[in-house]
Amino acid sequence: MLIPHLHFCGDCARAIxxxxxxxxxxxxxxxxxxxxxxxxxxxxNRIAHAVMDIHGQTVFLNDRFGNEDKSTNCAVHLIIVFQNxxxxxxxxxxxxxxxxxxxxxxxxxxxxxxxxxxxxxGVQWGFMVERL
Numbered sequence: 001m002l003i004p005h006l007h008f009c010g011d012c013a014r015a016i017x018x019x020x021x022x023x024x025x026x027x028x029x030x031x032x033x034x035x036x037x038x039x040x041x042x043x044x045n046r047i048a049h050a051v052m053d054i055h056g057q058t059v060f061l062n063d064r065f066g067n068e069d070k071s072t073n074c075a076v077h078l079i080i081v082f083q084n085x086x087x088x089x090x091x092x093x094x095x096x097x098x099x100x101x102x103x104x105x106x107x108x109x110x111x112x113x114x115x116x117x118x119x120x121x122g123v124q125w126g127f128m129v130e131r132l
Contacts (some may be wrong), residue, residue: 004078005060008121012047012063015121019052019061022094023080027052027061055080077116079126085113088127095119 008015016027028051033044046063053059082088092105098120105115114128 003058003060006123007064010063011121012061022091023054025053077124077126082129085129088113088129092127
């Protein structure tokens with residue numbers, strides 16, 4: 001099993017809120033940093049671990065902890081294949097604010113409609129409708 005794991009820089013809770021709305025899902029098993037060390041981290045609301053189902057795929061999410069100097073420049077691009085254009089457009093509308101468009105909405109030889117963008121949290125997404 002391969003599970004994508006998205007690391008955020010302190011704004012994982014906001015990302016979860018957006019993703020829940022956009023993908024009409026809920027995060028499960030949210031564990032905050034304070035849950036591991038309640039005495040030391042009583043006011044630390046960062047997310048240590050969360051699990052979300054996005055279009056049938058399990059995704060892990062958390063705020064980055066420690067070893068920040070060992071992060072990579074490895075690009076991850078998550079692709080969501082929607083059933084139809086209306087579903088794609090409704091979800092993309094939620095993501096648009098604060099995002100950076102990489103490739104604008106367009107018809108492609110292999111998709112009725114597609115868009116590529118980087119969301120407000122730095123995650124790169126590709127949305128497309130099922131193949132023609």
